[in-house]
Amino acid sequence: MPRRRSRRLWRVVGPPVLCAVGLAYAFPLYWLLVTALKGEGELYQATPSLYPLQPTLAAFSSVLVTRGFLGLLRNSVVVCGATVLLVLAIGFAVTYPITRLKVSRRLRVGVLNWALSLRFLPPVAVVVPYFAIVRGLGLYDRRLALVLIYTVLNLPFSIWMLKGFLAEIPLEVEEAAFVDGASRWVAFRRVLLPLAAPGILASGVIIFAFAWSEFLFALILTASPRAQTFPVGVQGLVTQFEIIWNDMAAAGAIALAVPLGLMVVARRYVLAGLTFGVIRGQ
Amino acid sequence: MLLPVLGTVFVVVTYPLLLAVGQSLRATRGGSFVGLRNYASALEDPLLYDALGATGVYAGIVLPAEILAGLGLALLVHRTVHSARVRLAVYILATLPIVIPPVAVGVIARLIYAPGYGVLNHLLRLAGLVQAEIPWLSRRDTAMLAVSSVDIWQWTPFVYLVFFAGLQTVPPESIDAARVDGASGWTLFSRIELPYLRPLLLMVLFFRIADVLRVFDHIFILTGGGPGSTTQLLSIYLYRVAFKFFDTGEAAALAVMVMLGMSLLYAAVTRLLPLERD
Numbered sequence: 001m002p003r004r005r006s007r008r009l010w011r012v013v014g015p016p017v018l019c020a021v022g023l024a025y026a027f028p029l030y031w032l033l034v035t036a037l038k039g040e041g042e043l044y045q046a047t048p049s050l051y052p053l054q055p056t057l058a059a060f061s062s063v064l065v066t067r068g069f070l071g072l073l074r075n076s077v078v079v080c081g082a083t084v085l086l087v088l089a090i091g092f093a094v095t096y097p098i099t100r101l102k103v104s105r106r107l108r109v110g111v112l113n114w115a116l117s118l119r120f121l122p123p124v125a126v127v128v129p130y131f132a133i134v135r136g137l138g139l140y141d142r143r144l145a146l147v148l149i150y151t152v153l154n155l156p157f158s159i160w161m162l163k164g165f166l167a168e169i170p171l172e173v174e175e176a177a178f179v180d181g182a183s184r185w186v187a188f189r190r191v192l193l194p195l196a197a198p199g200i201l202a203s204g205v206i207i208f209a210f211a212w213s214e215f216l217f218a219l220i221l222t223a224s225p226r227a228q229t230f231p232v233g234v235q236g237l238v239t240q241f242e243i244i245w246n247d248m249a250a251a252g253a254i255a256l257a258v259p260l261g262l263m264v265v266a267r268r269y270v271l272a273g274l275t276f277g278v279i280r281g282q
Numbered sequence: 283m284l285l286p287v288l289g290t291v292f293v294v295v296t297y298p299l300l301l302a303v304g305q306s307l308r309a310t311r312g313g314s315f316v317g318l319r320n321y322a323s324a325l326e327d328p329l330l331y332d333a334l335g336a337t338g339v340y341a342g343i344v345l346p347a348e349i350l351a352g353l354g355l356a357l358l359v360h361r362t363v364h365s366a367r368v369r370l371a372v373y374i375l376a377t378l379p380i381v382i383p384p385v386a387v388g389v390i391a392r393l394i395y396a397p398g399y400g401v402l403n404h405l406l407r408l409a410g411l412v413q414a415e416i417p418w419l420s421r422r423d424t425a426m427l428a429v430s431s432v433d434i435w436q437w438t439p440f441v442y443l444v445f446f447a448g449l450q451t452v453p454p455e456s457i458d459a460a461r462v463d464g465a466s467g468w469t470l471f472s473r474i475e476l477p478y479l480r481p482l483l484l485m486v487l488f489f490r491i492a493d494v495l496r497v498f499d500h501i502f503i504l505t506g507g508g509p510g511s512t513t514q515l516l517s518i519y520l521y522r523v524a525f526k527f528f529d530t531g532e533a534a535a536l537a538v539m540v541m542l543g544m545s546l547l548y549a550a551v552t553r554l555l556p557l558e559r560d
Contacts, residue, residue, distance in 0.1 A: 007361075007467070014362035021355065024435070025379070028390045031401055035393055047404055090291060097284035111288065113552065118295065120488075120548045122495040124517040125537040128524050129301040152295055206381075213383035215499040220525060231385040231499075238392060238503045245399045252389030259381040264374075 032256070035249035036060065043245045059246035060254070068225060069233050069251065076230040079143050080211040083150040084204045090151065091158040091203070096188070099166040100174065112163065118156040123216055134221055141223045149221070150211045158203055165199025166192075205266035209259035230255055299541065305534035320535035324523075330536070332511045333519035336426070340515055341494045343430040344437075349486060351434070352441025353479075357471070359442075360449045373446075376439035384436070388503030391432045395419050395504070420509050429513045432500045437493070441486050448482040449475060481555065488551045495540065516540065 036059050037052040064070045098108045130149060139145035169192060177187040193200075218229040234255050237248040309316045324330060363369055394402050395418040406412045418424045452475050460470055498517045501507065507514035507522070514522075520540070524533035 010358065010361045010467075014358050017355075017358060025375075028394060028435070031393055032386075032390050035399075043399065048399055048401065050401075090287065093287040094284070094291065101284070103284065107284075114292075116551075117545070117548045120492045120544045120551070122492070122517060122540060122544065124496070124498060124520050125540045125544075126298050126302065127521065128305060128530055128533045128537055129298040131524070132301065132305065132530075133298060155291065155295075209381040213381070213385070213499075215383070215385050215502075216521070231383055234385050234389060235503055238389060243392070243396070243399075245393065248389055249393060252386045255383050255389075256386040259383065260378055263378055263381050 029256075032249050032253055035245050036253045038246045040244075040246065059250035063237075063247050063251045063254070067233075067247070069230065069254075071225050072228050072230045072233040073254070075143055075225075075227060076212060079146045079150065079229060080208045082143075082147045083154065083211045084207045086147065086151045087154045087158050087207050088162075088200060088204060090155060091162045094159055095162040095166055099163055100171065100192075112160065115156040115159040123153065127216065127220060130217065131220060140221060141227045143227050145221050146214075146218060146227070146229065149217050150214060153214070153217075154207045154210055158207060161203045161206070162196075162199070165196050165203070168199075169195050202266040205262045209262055212255075212259050302534045302537050302541070305530055306538045308531060310529050310531040316531070320531040321539070324532045324535045324539070327532075329511060329514075329519060333514050333516045336511065336513060337494065337515045339426060340430055340433075340497070340513075341491065343426070344433045344494065345487065345490055347430070347434050348438045348441045348490065349483070351438045352486075353445050355438070355442045356445035356449055357475075359446060373443065376443050379436050379439045382436065384499035385503060387432055387436055388500040391428065391500065391504055395428050419505050422509055422512050425505050425509055425512050429501050429504055432504065433497065436500075437490065441490075444482050444486055445479060448479045452478045484554050488547065488555065491547060492544065495544070 034050070034052055037055040037057070038049075039052075039054055039056045039058055042049060042053055064073070094111065097103055098111055134140055134145045134149075137145075139148075173195065174187045174191055177191045178184075182190065213231065214229075215231040215235065218232045219235065222228045222232060230251075234248070234251045237244065237251050306320050307315060307317065309319075359369065359372055363372065392400070394400055397403075397415060397417050397419075400418070402418065403412070403415045406416075416424065418428045456474050457470060460474055465473070495516060497515055498521065501513055501515060501518055502521075505513045507518045511519075520533055520536050523529050523536060
């Protein structure tokens, strides 16, 4: 029976392969954490130890306080927070009408196609004009420049995500409110918004995570700690002549911890957002 | 409400693209109109073809590896893991790499491949596989592999998630029916499951091709495009033309050509992908 044999094959191959894959993901993260917890003395052993001999948070305080990365962290939080609010506001202004009002099918399809097409535009292709615009507006080395650009970059998939969430709420829910004499604004605020809240939260988290990761524009458009974001600081630790391994690892660990923490909140919706709704969340 | 907002957004997004076209037709210094001269000089630069070649090699390593590994793992979990809780746990774990900042992934890769502290050499020596330290990031043959491995590490889970979700849409009745008919595992996959996965395969391919042209952060951190121009993908090259050689005109010309290339890809996407727009 070929069927039996192939089933048994899966069973034999399965567990070891899954363990190997798990290890391939766990070990690098473990190594990052271990290095971040090492003291300076342990960095220059002939063979680095696979666990911290004397775990210490010295590298974290060195990065955040001595090197002043707390300021970069604040910049990142401010920029990402503002981006989330702006993207959600504009995203709603675009998706509310195309999902709740009577608009022509052509307009709706046009908007969605246009948003999708932007997904295929590599950011590096607009680096040169954005640089010129930001310079022209006097926004070079200002956080506002990053907020505006991140808003543009995150709008396309946000439109698709929000459209997906809004389309799942039946029109009748709002119509019932209209019958009770509610205005469109009241129906939106009291009925639609609470129903869409999980989706909005998820979109917000994902936009935050993506803005948090952004590096190219932050690198080009900032020059000093007053506007630099956390990834730019991390990069500075990596490419310097002599790398201080534990500082670099600590910075990397912080950069990674924030979006991972947020993902726990929004995990169910991530895939729907990333694939423009082709895949529904589980 | 819709039209003013939409109009503004459209202008804000489109203006830079037009500006790029304008910049590509003007001299970098002085700004006089030069026609297509920037395009000519961009196309004459042999480094462009190195960059295209590197991008092709990178895509040639990364795309098949991610698709095969993602598909293989999706089938593996689909066939052998039946507990809903374990499946959910795998789902959650697989979404995590997607949001790790590429800069942080670059840091991790440094800790693994770098000379001196890099753990890979030590592990290999411990296993008795090598004697001398291998400079992974500065050898021509290994640098591209190292850089690609980072991409594969970060994006295979995404491919896995897409295919796994696709496998859940295959009706169990057709599988059972085929089993009763004595179909082998391979026939089940190629005749019943693969047709369900085909649109997803296309989607993954399109999105990942688009992503290969976005790749910047982790290469910038790991090799900066080196050694030589071995890992200088198109995005890194464009960045260098614009911000290291300060040749705005040529960079804009490259950018416009990239945009044209991507609109061709996009045209293919809209024709071949089943996206819900209603």
